[in-house]
Amino acid sequence: xxxxxxxxxxxxxxxxxxxxxxxxxxxxxxxxxxxxxxxxxxxxxxxxxxxxxxxxxxxxxxxxxxxxxxxxxxxxxxxxxxxxxxxxxxxxxxxxxxxxxxxxxxxxxxxxxxxxxxxxxxxxxxxxxxxxxxxxxxxxxxxxxxxxxxxxxxxxxxxxxxxxxxxxxxxxxxxxxxxxxxxxxxxxxxxxxxxxxxxxxxxxxxxxxxxxxxxxxxxxxxxxxxxxxxx
Numbered sequence: 001x002x003x004x005x006x007x008x009x010x011x012x013x014x015x016x017x018x019x020x021x022x023x024x025x026x027x028x029x030x031x032x033x034x035x036x037x038x039x040x041x042x043x044x045x046x047x048x049x050x051x052x053x054x055x056x057x058x059x060x061x062x063x064x065x066x067x068x069x070x071x072x073x074x075x076x077x078x079x080x081x082x083x084x085x086x087x088x089x090x091x092x093x094x095x096x097x098x099x100x101x102x103x104x105x106x107x108x109x110x111x112x113x114x115x116x117x118x119x120x121x122x123x124x125x126x127x128x129x130x131x132x133x134x135x136x137x138x139x140x141x142x143x144x145x146x147x148x149x150x151x152x153x154x155x156x157x158x159x160x161x162x163x164x165x166x167x168x169x170x171x172x173x174x175x176x177x178x179x180x181x182x183x184x185x186x187x188x189x190x191x192x193x194x195x196x197x198x199x200x201x202x203x204x205x206x207x208x209x210x211x212x213x214x215x216x217x218x219x220x221x222x223x224x225x226x227x228x229x230x231x
Contacts (some may be wrong), residue, residue, distance in 0.1 A: 011097060052216040056177035062191035063184065069191070070164035071140070072096050073155050075120030075148065075171040075179060076112015083119040085128045087198045092109045093128040095195035096170045100134060104168055109158065110140040111151045115209060134204050148175070149219075153229030156186040168193050178219060192197055 066204055074096045077089040094129055096108055104220045112121025122141040142158055159167065166189035171179055173194040180197065183190045 008170050041048040048217050049213060051160050052213050052220060055181070056213070056216055059177045059180040060177075060184075061180065064166065064187055064191065066166055066190035066191065068103070069166040069168045069189075071107045071109045071159060072089060072099050072105045072107045072149075072169045073111060073159075073169050073190075074125060075175065076110070076115070076125065076145065077170065077172075079119040081117065083124060083126050088122070089125060090128055090168055091198045092134065092172065092195040093125045094198070095177065095193070097129055097132045097134060099168060099170065099193065105129050107138045107140060109140045109142065109155055109167070111145050111155045112152075112224040113144045113146050114225055115146040122218070131192070131211060147223075148179055149223060150228055152182045152186050156188055157186065163216065165189060167191075172197070174208055178212065178216050181216075181219065181224075 022099050074092050077086065077092060079089060080086050085105070093110075099105070100108055108126075110125040111130070112125070113119050118195040120143045120178045120224065121140075122143045127140050140158065142151075142154045145154050159165070165187075167190050169176070169179055169183055170193050173196075176194055180192050183192075
């Protein structure tokens with residue numbers, strides 16, 4: 001009798017086993033949500049890139065039929081570490097000088113502040129234009145802009161102050177679609193004009209194109225609404 005009682009007590013004290021699958025449904029749920037979030041983020045990224053690419057292709061190259069303008073606006077690009085014009089910067093200046101010599105406009109307006117180093121882009125470009133024979137009376141500078149939105153806005157302010165209302169906008173080809181989006185919000189009559197690179201392929205690399213698409217995405221989604229500037 002004592003042995004049977006002891007056996008029953010032993011059976012009672014045996015711990016109950018926990019089901020091995022107890023927490024699996026929770027982990028699977030979390031994984032599913034993570035996968036869904038990744039898929040949604042990837043899809044959103046693809047949509048934004050597509051939007052930027054299509055928007056760049058649909059940007060008009062002008063909002064006027066003019067072939068002569070009050071000024072040629074040259075969008076800035078950083079100088080090198082010694083304050084000398086880089087090849088891309090010099091390409092923009094040289095093309096603007098050619099347009100000036102063709103009689104497209106009787107003055108050049110260089111725009112760009114010290115956005116990427118201590119050198120003012122407009123001043124560097126103005127010096128390069130003077131070295132190519134442009135008289136000081138035809139050179140104007142805007143020295144505060146740190147991005148393309150400010151390039152357009154501050155240039156429009158200067159032009160309005162002088163009573164000028166039309167501009168040919170000179171920049172690198174990859175930059176012009178975004179510049180066109182921005183200049184379309186100014187009161188100016190404008191036309192885009194691409195500066196061919198001094199070094200073939202220098203302005204058309206995949207890295208440059210990808211960066212410009214990212215900048216276009218940022219403009220469409222964010223900067224267009226938060227970095228507004230009234231001319």
